[in-house]
Each structure stands twice: as C-alpha cells, then as structure tokens.
Amino acid sequence: MEIIEIKKGYIVACVISGDYGKPRPAVVVQSNLHKNHPSITVCPLTTDLIDAPTFRLLLTPTELNGLNLESHIMVDKISAIRSDKIQKKIGELSPEQLEELIEAIKSWMN
Numbered sequence: 001m002e003i004i005e006i007k008k009g010y011i012v013a014c015v016i017s018g019d020y021g022k023p024r025p026a027v028v029v030q031s032n033l034h035k036n037h038p039s040i041t042v043c044p045l046t047t048d049l050i051d052a053p054t055f056r057l058l059l060t061p062t063e064l065n066g067l068n069l070e071s072h073i074m075v076d077k078i079s080a081i082r083s084d085k086i087q088k089k090i091g092e093l094s095p096e097q098l099e100e101l102i103e104a105i106k107s108w109m110n
Contacts, residue, residue: 004086006035009098011065013087016044016079025090026081027073029105039080043101045071052076055108057101059093066091075104 006012010028026042047069050056056072059065067090093101 004088006040006083006086007092008032008035009093009095009101011045011067011090011092012042013090014042014081015085015087016042016081023087025067025071026079027093027101029078029101038083040083040086041078041080043073043075043078043105046074047071055104057097057104059097062091064091064094073101073104075101075108078105078108 004012006028008028008030011025012028013023014026015023016026025045027045028040029043030037030041045059049058049070049072055075057075059067059071059073061067061069
C-alpha cells in the first residue's frame with residue numbers, strides 16, 4: 001500500500017462516512033504534529049456553491065490546488081476520518097488560503 005504524505009493545508013481525495021463511499025476532495029486541517037494519528041481531521045469540499053461566506057470558503061481552480069471546478073470548503077462539515085480513507089493528494093492551499101480557513105474554523109468553533 002502506497003504511503004500518502006499528509007500535511008495541514010493539503011487537498012486530498014478521501015472517503016468520508018455518510019457519502020456512500022464516494023471519494024470527494026477535502027482539506028486537511030489537523031496539525032502536522034499529529035499527522036501520523038490513525039484519524040485525520042478534514043473539511044470536505046463541494047461544488048454545490050451557496051451564499052455563506054463565513055463558513056463556506058470559495059476555491060477557484062489553480063495549478064497549486066489541483067481542482068477542476070470552483071468549490072467551497074465546508075467549514076460547517078469538519079470531520080475526522082480514518083487516515084487509510086485518504087486516497088491521494090490533489091493539491092494544496094496557498095498560505096493565505098490556509099490562514100483564512102484557520103480563521104473560519106476558529107469563528108465556527110467560537
């Protein structure tokens with residue numbers, strides 16, 4: 001089995017419980033200090049865009065993020081998944097996008 005590097009800010013293809021086994025992109029939001037833990041905390045992405053700027057952050061496709069379609073990071077759907085459910089790295093957030101996501105998570109949890 002191929003070992004996939006997992007780092008905070010990476011966009012990965014993974015299977016999230018309740019999604020009928022369908023892989024979907026998600027952003028790893030867990031600290032790199034815990035990247036070898038058997039579960040990984042992620043925020044899933046969706047192409048079903050809604051007007052909710054405080055907890056749905058827009059990502060436009062770029063070479064860095066590897067996305068094909070505009071997507072929202074769903075801060076309101078933060079989930080822990082088993083690390084073996086991560087299939088591959090798709091891309092990653094820019095440092096500015098990662099900081100914006102961290103602030104959105106803080107706001108959601110506050």
